Amino acid sequence: MSEKEPEKSFRVVDKRKVSETEGEERENWNVGGSEKANVNSADEASMENESKQPETVSEKKAADEAGAEALNFEADFATFIYSLNTQALLFMGKIPNPISKKYEKDLGTAKYLIDTIDMLSKKTKGNLDENEAKLIENILYDLRMAYISEKK
Numbered sequence: 001m002s003e004k005e006p007e008k009s010f011r012v013v014d015k016r017k018v019s020e021t022e023g024e025e026r027e028n029w030n031v032g033g034s035e036k037a038n039v040n041s042a043d044e045a046s047m048e049n050e051s052k053q054p055e056t057v058s059e060k061k062a063a064d065e066a067g068a069e070a071l072n073f074e075a076d077f078a079t080f081i082y083s084l085n086t087q088a089l090l091f092m093g094k095i096p097n098p099i100s101k102k103y104e105k106d107l108g109t110a111k112y113l114i115d116t117i118d119m120l121s122k123k124t125k126g127n128l129d130e131n132e133a134k135l136i137e138n139i140l141y142d143l144r145m146a147y148i149s150e151k152k
Helices: 041-050 057-071 077-091 107-123 130-151
Strands: 010-012 029-031
Touching: 077 107, 077 130, 107 130
Parallel strands: none
Antiparallel strands: none
């Protein structure tokens, strides 16, 4: 094994059409120590065709709006509280970790999340509608009871 293997390099392709400052055309550039990247023309063509970027501002805006409509996801207070609730249940070992599929316990983190929901309840008192106030009250009760049963 006295032969030296050729140094591998990779190619970074900036697919933006113009630079942010001058408005001039960009060129592809290499990173990794060699002047010419180890990419054949078929790979280069597939990279070019893989994602066509919108060329005008109106096309970009239309693409952004289409993406926003596709998600149709709106952040609201109830969703945030439910996410904290789910995390607390996960750390109490009530639901499995979605990645490892194992039930894991970290009661310190669960208590922190319960305390966070309680803090939000106190800080938002008087600013929540009736449904949000009931939601946070019920979730806090359920989480506290689950925490007490796990702590035994």
